[in-house]
Amino acid sequence: MISNNRQAIALISDHADPAAVIGTEEAGGQNVYVRQVGENLAALGWQVDMFTxxxxxxDPTIVQHSPYCRTIRxxxxPETFIPRDRLFEHMPEFVKSFCDFQTSQAxxxxxxxxxxxxxxxxxxxxQQxxxxQLIHTYHSLGTVKYDAILEKPKIAQxxxxxxxxxxxxASCVVATSPQEKEILRTRVSQKGHIEIIPCGTDTSNFCAIPPLSARKKLGWHPQDKIVLYVGRFDPRKGIETLVRACAVLKNQGCDNLKLVIVGGSINDRIDGQERQRIEQIVQEMGLSEVTLFTGQVGHDLLPLYYSAADVCVIPSxxxxxGLVAIEAMACGTPVIASNVGGLRFTVLPEETGLLVSPKDVEAFAQAIERVLLDEVWAKKLRKQASANVNQRFTWNNVAIKLSHLYRYTLARTIMHEQPWNPPLTSPLWTPVPVAAEAKQLAV
Structure with a gap:
């Protein structure tokens, strides 16, 4: 039920169920984003309904996450898994179901x-x-995605x-990094409002664990040089680049090298083909004995993997x-990432990790080697990485900024002539009714 003392808002995440187990049927970063945003907004005083x-x-139709936050399916x-590229034909029914739910609940x-x-x-x-009032987060852009594939799907246009x-x-689009905002302006449209509000991570879960302790719990040798990848199997994730970079290091005599690849769906129909391709490359490169495919790992255990690793590589x-980047850094793990998109925002070169050109095997090999060999510098990176995330990328901070944006947007329904200038960086204010907030804006 909706609380009479709270403003009700709706988050829509059509294919990414906020209540889903991460790793099942395309469940990943978007699921985490929506769930964490919803729960943290509820903690700030909103009534949050998340529709999927x-x-x-x-599956139950309604999942109650907290007293004021729930997922509504x-x-x-048909009530079965449908790949997102084939979901568009069912979206009119989704809209109808949403309207019917509102009507039934009055x-x-x-x-x-x-x-x-x-x-x-x-x-x-x-909206029509x-x-x-409509706020939107893209999570990925077709104009970028389709540049990387030869044959565009029918739904592309x-x-x-x-x-x-x-x-x-929309009332406003939320970009998660300055780089995303730049792409939106140069490749999508010069019109519309864009505000930058980054993603976050759960720093109560993703936090530093002593590396030796983490390795002991995972059964890993203290002297291993552990290179970690976390994510799904997708050609655009660049796992092949990482595998070939590790092969370069092994051929150069890097002792005790171990490549750990975490992730993948529970079943193979989503990413099984790409996993098989990567496994074949691992075998061809002579890395089978030093490579571990863990499969899906729960978020409760992921901090052990991050903390146990010498470096986390994101070769997308x-x-x-790039949620993986801030999860790893929150655990005090240096990150080597492709110099693309939001990774240029989350990873601070020479402070929390390194950025290199995507698909550049030699550059990734050199960057990994540098972190593995320079223990003093790597220890400094670990300390700075954790501090950086706690300062910049917590879900509470994300929710505070979104809360400001929502209240400002609702207030502007009364004060239409008010110039667009949302106070996203102001101190957390006490929630006030929209009408009262409109008076504040008019001052």
Whole structure:
């Protein structure tokens, strides 16, 4: 039930179920983002309903995460897994189910925060019907994704058009890094409001554990030089580059090298083909004996893997933000990442890690070697990495900035002539009714 003392808002994440177990059927960074944002906004005084598509008939329709935050699964096509590239035809039913839910509960959400382009399409339909205030986070961009593939899917033009329309018509778009904002302006549209609010990480979970203690719990040798990858199997993640870089190091005589690859779906229908390809490359490079494929690892155990590693490598061809980078750094692990997208924002070169050109095997090998060989510098990186995340990338800070943005956006429904200038960096204020807030803005 909605609390009468709280402002109700809706987060829409069509394919990325906030209540899903991470690692199942495309569940990853977006699921974490929406769930953490929802729960932290509820802690700040909002009533948060997170809407997603029901993909399993055995899943409960409503999952209560906290007294004022819940996931609501809506009917949109058959209750089975459908890849996101084939979900668009079911989005009209998603919109209808959302409207039916509002009607059945006899309340109205004045603000929606949509996530990913499919949710953006749904949000635009609801905006047209009701004049709802609309905030959007992209998570990935079609204009960037389709540059990297030879054959574009049939849905490509619809996606690109929707991503342009949401930027131009939403109340505000949230970019997770200055680099994402730059891409939106140069490749999507010069119109629309954009505010930069980064992603965060749960620093109560992702925190430094003494490396030797972490290795002991995982059964790893204290003298191993551990290179870690965390993420799904996807050609755009650049795992092949990392494998070949480790082969270079091994051939150069790097002793005790161990490559640990964490991640992958529970079943193989999403990323099994890419995993098989990577396993074949590992074998061809003569790395089978020093490579560990762990499969899916729960978030409760991931801090052990990060803390036990000498370095975490993110060789992606593109990342809008890069949650893995801040998870690793929160655990005090230096990060070597591709010099692309939001990774240029999250990783501070020479302070928390290194940035190198994507797909450059030699550059990755040299960067990894530098961290592995210079123990004094690596120890300094560890300390700075953890401090940097705690200062810049906590979910509480993210929620505070989003809360400011939501209240400012709702207040502007009354003060239409007010110039766009949301106070995202102001101290946390006590929530006040929209009408009263409008008076504050008018001063």
């Amino acid at each position: 598509r029901k993909a399993n008939p055995d 809506l009917k949109a096509g 309340y109205y959400y004045p603000l929606l925060h949509t996530n990913y382009w499919l949710s953006a399409w749904a949000g635009l339909q609801l 019907k009701t004049g709802i 619809t996606r690109i058009a929707t991503e342009k329309k949401i930027l131009e018509q 061809h593109y990342e809008p933000f």
